[in-house]
Amino acid sequence: MRVEQFLEDSSRQFPEKIAVVAGDRRLTFREIDDASDRLAAALRRHGVMRGDRVVVFMDNRWEAVVGIFAVLKAGAVFSPINPTTKADKLAYMLKNCRAAAVITLAPLLPVARDAMAEAPSVKLAVVVGATGRPAVPGGIRFEDALTDPGAVPSDVAGIDLDLAMLIYTSGSTGVPKGVMMTHQNVVAAATSITTYLENTPDDIILNVLPISFDYGLYQVLMAMRVGATLVLEKSFAFPQAILNRIAAENVTGFPLVPTMAAILLQMKDLKPGAYPHIRYITNTAAALPPAHIMRLQELFPRTRLYSMYGVTECKRCTYLPPEQLARRPGSVGVAIPGTEAYVVDDAGQRVLPGTVGELVIRGPHVMQGYWENPEATDRALRRVAFLTEKLLHTGDLFRADEEGFLYFVARKDDIIKTRGEKVSPKEIENVLYALAGVREAAVIGVPDPILGMAIKAVVVSTNAVMREQDVIRHCAKHLEEFMIPKFVEFRDALPKTDSGKISRRLIDAQPLEAAK
Amino acid sequence: MQTDIEQKIRQFITDNFLFREDRAALSDTESLLDAGVIDSTGVLELVAFLETEFGLAVDDADIVPENLDSISSIAGYIKGKTA
Numbered sequence: 344m345r346v347e348q349f350l351e352d353s354s355r356q357f358p359e360k361i362a363v364v365a366g367d368r369r370l371t372f373r374e375i376d377d378a379s380d381r382l383a384a385a386l387r388r389h390g391v392m393r394g395d396r397v398v399v400f401m402d403n404r405w406e407a408v409v410g411i412f413a414v415l416k417a418g419a420v421f422s423p424i425n426p427t428t429k430a431d432k433l434a435y436m437l438k439n440c441r442a443a444a445v446i447t448l449a450p451l452l453p454v455a456r457d458a459m460a461e462a463p464s465v466k467l468a469v470v471v472g473a474t475g476r477p478a479v480p481g482g483i484r485f486e487d488a489l490t491d492p493g494a495v496p497s498d499v500a501g502i503d504l505d506l507a508m509l510i511y512t513s514g515s516t517g518v519p520k521g522v523m524m525t526h527q528n529v530v531a532a533a534t535s536i537t538t539y540l541e542n543t544p545d546d547i548i549l550n551v552l553p554i555s556f557d558y559g560l561y562q563v564l565m566a567m568r569v570g571a572t573l574v575l576e577k578s579f580a581f582p583q584a585i586l587n588r589i590a591a592e593n594v595t596g597f598p599l600v601p602t603m604a605a606i607l608l609q610m611k612d613l614k615p616g617a618y619p620h621i622r623y624i625t626n627t628a629a630a631l632p633p634a635h636i637m638r639l640q641e642l643f644p645r646t647r648l649y650s651m652y653g654v655t656e657c658k659r660c661t662y663l664p665p666e667q668l669a670r671r672p673g674s675v676g677v678a679i680p681g682t683e684a685y686v687v688d689d690a691g692q693r694v695l696p697g698t699v700g701e702l703v704i705r706g707p708h709v710m711q712g713y714w715e716n717p718e719a720t721d722r723a724l725r726r727v728a729f730l731t732e733k734l735l736h737t738g739d740l741f742r743a744d745e746e747g748f749l750y751f752v753a754r755k756d757d758i759i760k761t762r763g764e765k766v767s768p769k770e771i772e773n774v775l776y777a778l779a780g781v782r783e784a785a786v787i788g789v790p791d792p793i794l795g796m797a798i799k800a801v802v803v804s805t806n807a808v809m810r811e812q813d814v815i816r817h818c819a820k821h822l823e824e825f826m827i828p829k830f831v832e833f834r835d836a837l838p839k840t841d842s843g844k845i846s847r848r849l850i851d852a853q854p855l856e857a858a859k
Numbered sequence: 860m861q862t863d864i865e866q867k868i869r870q871f872i873t874d875n876f877l878f879r880e881d882r883a884a885l886s887d888t889e890s891l892l893d894a895g896v897i898d899s900t901g902v903l904e905l906v907a908f909l910e911t912e913f914g915l916a917v918d919d920a921d922i923v924p925e926n927l928d929s930i931s932s933i934a935g936y937i938k939g940k941t942a
Contacts, residue, residue: 427895580892580899584923606899612919793900824898 345503345526346564347415349533350376353570357544362567364592365405365575372570375409382413382469382485384494386444389467389483393418393501395443396509400433400455402426402448403554403575406471406485408563410446411554415526418501419443422509422521425555427824430457432519436511437462440521440714446485449473503527509714510557512655515756517769521714522655529564531707532658535679537565539662540596540623540649546571548596549589551579551603556764557655558627562598571596579603582610586618595622600763601629605793608638619645627651627659628763629795630751633672640668650675652751654737655765656723657709660684660702661749674748682706684749686741691727694742699752702741709735757847759788761796764825768847771800771818771826778817780806783837785845789830800828801850803837864913865934871908872930876901887931892924902927909933915940 353362354376362372370378391397397414399421401407407423414421422440424433437445437458444467447455452470456479459465470477471485488494507529509521548566550573552559566573574592576585582603589597599607604626607613624639624646631639631650640648648668652675653659661684663676678684685693686700694700709732712720724733740752759766768786775784783803788796800814811831818827838849865887872885876896891897897905905927906917915937921927926936 578892578899580897580902581923581927582899583919583921587923602899606903609903610919793903824895 344530345415345500345505346507346529346533347379347412347500349530349564349568350379350412353544353567357570360544360570361572363405363408363573363575365403368405370405372567375405375412375567378409378489379412379416381489381491381494382409383416384497385483385488385491386413386417386419386467386469387497388491388494389444389481391417391419391443391467394505395419396440397421397444397446398433398437398440398442399423399555400426400428400445400447400451401471401554403550403559403577404448404471405575406448407446407554408567408573408575410469410485411560411563412567414446415507416500418505420506420509422511423555423560424511425553425823426451428454429821429823430454431821432823433458434461436519436521437465439519440509443467444469444481447471448485449477452477452479455479503530506711508560510560510655513758513765513767513770514719515758515767515769516719517767517773519770520716520719523711523714524658525711528658528708528710531681532679533561533564533568535681535706535708536561536659536662537569538680539664540565540625542569542571542596544570546595546622547574547592548572548598549574549576549585549592549594550598551576551585552598552600552763557658558598558600558653558763561658579606582606586613589618589621593620594618595620596625597621597623598625598627601626601631601635601795602762602793604631604635604639607642608635609793613642615642616644618643621646623647623649623665625649625651627653629760630673630675636668636672652676652749654704654735654739655710656737657682657704657706657735659708660704660737663748667748671744671748674744674750676748678704678706679708682708686743686749691725696743696745696747699740699742701755702737702739702749704735704737705730705732709733757787759786759796759798761788761791761794761798762825763795766798766826771798771822771828774818774821775800775802775814777821778814780804780809781814783845785837785847785850786828787847787851791829794829797829798826799830799832801832801834801837803834809833864937865930867912868930868933868937871905871912872896875904875908885930887934888929890924890928891930892928905933909937913937913941 354372358373441464446469448471467481503526507526511519550562647665650663661676683705771786791797814831840846
């Protein structure tokens with residue numbers, strides 16, 4: 344099965360049912376299906392070929408849903424990219440995957456245009472909301488593409504072994520890597536997750552997570568798969584506005600990251616049981632503190648809470664059946680249906696309960712590798728004895744209890760989880776070094792009640808008048824919002840290892856001597 | 860009085876958020892969210908500032924875009940609460 348069949352099947356079964364609610368727009372499955380057929384035909388007419396990469400550079404809006412399915416229907420591969428991405432990083436990704444086209448919106452066009460100028464492979468830009476012809480080479484209006492009489496739908500898509508998407512993820516080297524997922528991978532993951540969440544066409548899922556983030560993206564894919572309604576929101580900045588929306592739409596499914604849970608728990612007037620229609624709440628990206636789990640359960644007494652864990656390389660690894668939550672609140676559970684997850688030592692041997700080792704994953708949801716990066720692929724996907732497929736090494740340290748339930752212990756590398764997103768310290772350090780006057784820089788995570796970890800930059804500057812704001816302003820020009828340091832500390836020197844490398848761990852251990 | 864409130868809000872936003880965007884000016888009526896000036900943690904910081912600076916309690920139900928998404932809407936909200 345291919346991913347676009349999720350939408351086609353639901354459109355056949357529930358043509359007049361509402362598929363997507365975004366702002367004041369409500370679109371049926373038939374409307375989303377028809378619009379993506381027409382956009383797919385326009386993409387083909389403008390030269391997008393089977394297997395081409397098409398970047399979807401948009402915030403959470405219905406046009407993004409149409410864009411994603413149109414790319415798949417055209418037989419191409421979509422790559423969703425965070426709308427706060429700056430031009431230099433977008434250019435890197437466009438060049439890395441040699442994208443053939445970009446689907447974006449008018450307010451993001453200046454960024455997309457600068458990036459496209461460096462990426463000669465991009466021949467087409469489909470722009471939502473442009474007045475007149477978009478001011479970019481190969482620019483067409485999204486709205487025109489949907490009504491183009493010259494674009495004739497064709498059955499070109501392909502087979503389910505084809506790549507469906509590339510999801511860029513932070514690597515410890517600081518350079519993003521494109522996780523390659525076939526249609527089979529995506530269908531397997533979406534099927535497994537909707538199975539344990541017991542999703543049905545009666546579900547109404549409110550998604551405020553960016554669809555550039557696989558957790559947010561899968562809300563779209565899973566809603567289309569089961570014929571549920573998806574309510575798309577752009578931001579959790581005003582939580583009361585989201586709760587009002589949840590009540591107005593009778594939402595049944597509400598995916599969270601720990602930062603959102605922490606914000607909800609800070610609300611003073613949230614009454615227990617005020618949203619009885621929420622059937623389930625999910626959490627992933629980082630563990631919720633058990634105290635937060637208990638308080639969430641008090642606020643949503645009829646709601647099933649799912650603690651989950653995943654890596655982009657297989658989408659989701661584990662989930663804790665909600666009935667286990669009271670017994671083992673610190674656990675992220677067991678392998679998702681149809682897959683296997685276990686803990687191994689450095690020699691690759693399974694370890695006994697209670698022993699810490701690396702979590703490894705088997706299943707049809709495991710990626711094909713990183714796009715054109717065989718070295719990184721070989722580190723993550725390894726051939727082991729007695730397995731016909733390669734085993735995914737997550738880079739996360741886990742332990743299991745006597746009954747096999749899994750507990751996250753730590754990352755093996757220095758990747759920081761903040762607001763549910765993975766951030767490479769190296770990537771931020773590379774940006775810091777580009778600021779004139781920065782002689783040494785290191786980025787670490789510091790515990791934060793809302794963010795999980797907050798990003799802190801520790802800088803040695805030769806510029807005596809450099810201030811915290813100068814550093815943050817510089818970072819904001821080059822990094823996505825969630826990567827911008829919250830704190831900046833200036834020091835005279837950074838601690839080094841014996842080999843002379845700056846040590847992030849030693850910085851952590853040192854007492855703070857902030858000189859603001 | 861009115862300009863005083865608006866100036867304090869503008870000063871807070873400039874000191875805490877606006878420098879990220881590297882923009883010369885933000886109009887009084889521009890959406891802070893759409894302009895990318897403020898996010899979910901920013902709203903929490905803004906609410907904490909309003910509570911300390913103007914000595915009022917901001918109810919959860921008041922933390923909505925209609926009250927807090929632009930300098931002029933924030934000023935209007937403060938005036939309504941302190942009137």
